[in-house]
Amino acid sequence: MPAIHIQNLNKSYSHKISALKNVSFDVAEGEVFGVVGPDGAGKSTLFNILTTLILPDSGEISVLHKDIIKDYLEIRKSIGYLPGTFSLYPDLTVEENLIFFATMYKSRIKDNMSLIRPIWQQLLPFKNRYAGKLSGGMKQKLALCCALIHKPSLLFLDEPTTGVDPVSRKEFWEILGSIKQQNITVIVSTPYMDEATLCDRIALFKDGSIVTMDTPQQIIQNFAGTLYTLRTSNIFNLLNIMKHFSCNCTFYPYGENLHIIFYENTSTALPQFENFLKENHQSYDHLTQITPTIEDCFIELTSQKIAL
Numbered sequence: 001m002p003a004i005h006i007q008n009l010n011k012s013y014s015h016k017i018s019a020l021k022n023v024s025f026d027v028a029e030g031e032v033f034g035v036v037g038p039d040g041a042g043k044s045t046l047f048n049i050l051t052t053l054i055l056p057d058s059g060e061i062s063v064l065h066k067d068i069i070k071d072y073l074e075i076r077k078s079i080g081y082l083p084g085t086f087s088l089y090p091d092l093t094v095e096e097n098l099i100f101f102a103t104m105y106k107s108r109i110k111d112n113m114s115l116i117r118p119i120w121q122q123l124l125p126f127k128n129r130y131a132g133k134l135s136g137g138m139k140q141k142l143a144l145c146c147a148l149i150h151k152p153s154l155l156f157l158d159e160p161t162t163g164v165d166p167v168s169r170k171e172f173w174e175i176l177g178s179i180k181q182q183n184i185t186v187i188v189s190t191p192y193m194d195e196a197t198l199c200d201r202i203a204l205f206k207d208g209s210i211v212t213m214d215t216p217q218q219i220i221q222n223f224a225g226t227l228y229t230l231r232t233s234n235i236f237n238l239l240n241i242m243k244h245f246s247c248n249c250t251f252y253p254y255g256e257n258l259h260i261i262f263y264e265n266t267s268t269a270l271p272q273f274e275n276f277l278k279e280n281h282q283s284y285d286h287l288t289q290i291t292p293t294i295e296d297c298f299i300e301l302t303s304q305k306i307a308l
């Protein structure tokens with residue numbers, strides 16, 4: 001039996017805003033499952049439904065084998081939840097917050113200290129500091145301790161690394177790896193495509209629908225087309241000129257580089273492209289074929305292709 005079962009989930013906030021459209025997927029016990037997508041994709045709405053905070057319009061949804069509507073109180077006792085917005089008590093200290101959450105779940109810190117020890121040790125120097133005065137990364141680590149202190153069997157993490165510095169983001173994902181070792185199922189949402197590769201499986205969301213769902217490796221393997229990158233000194237100028245390039249391809253800026261996906265044979269398309277760049281006086285270097293990232297896959301799957 002899966003830890004989470006979702007069949008044909010729909011949720012609208014009004015007639016105009018359809019936040020989730022016919023969403024179906026399962027999360028297996030022990031998995032780290034990623035819900036990945038840009039702002040507005042429906043990630044928080046999904047998490048709010050699964051954690052029994054808001055009701056779906058329709059769909060068959062069970063969490064830990066319990067119905068989210070009938071059994072919502074039981075579900076709340078067995079899950080841990082780190083919401084997208086900081087939800088600890090800013091005017092309680094770090095230690096007081098942890099005691100508060102443990103007590104609320106009728107649990108004791110010492111019973112589950114082994115679960116949070118690596119994170120708690122980082123927080124110890126600040127245990128008497130008000131939670132509201134912590135840095136972004138430390139706030140999220142404290143929130144994770146509070147979500148774990150009753151040893152839930154399923155942990156919901158809604159954008160835990162949004163607005164967190166890159167070092168803390170990396171540390172946070174290392175911690176998630178150790179949580180998985182404790183047989184806790186994790187469902188985590190993120191707008192950062194690079195984090196997707198750290199999950200066992202991911203669902204890529206856009207505008208309330210699943211674009212694709214698989215292991216990150218398989219999604220990359222399924223990439224349609226051949227991806228090239230090139231470096232240029234003026235990406236904006238090049239993007240403007242690219243509108244006039246006639247080819248069955250998709251192009252987009254990727255940092256300071258241009259990425260171009262060819263959907264036709266590159267033995268003819270590539271020389272055409274190089275010719276086009278020359279004719280338009282575009283200087284560039286490092287025009288090379290590369291392996292796509294999850295971000296490239298997302299763009300490939302969601303972009304309007306320029307088909308001839």
Ligand code: ADP
Binds near residue numbers: 014019038040044
């Ligand atoms: P994400 O977490 O991926 O950014 P959300 O679930 O927050 O996505 O939002 C999905 C869509 O639903 C967006 O269009 C958003 O504006 C809309 N939405 C979210 N919450 C509400 C709400 N309480 N009332 C009206 N619209 C909402």
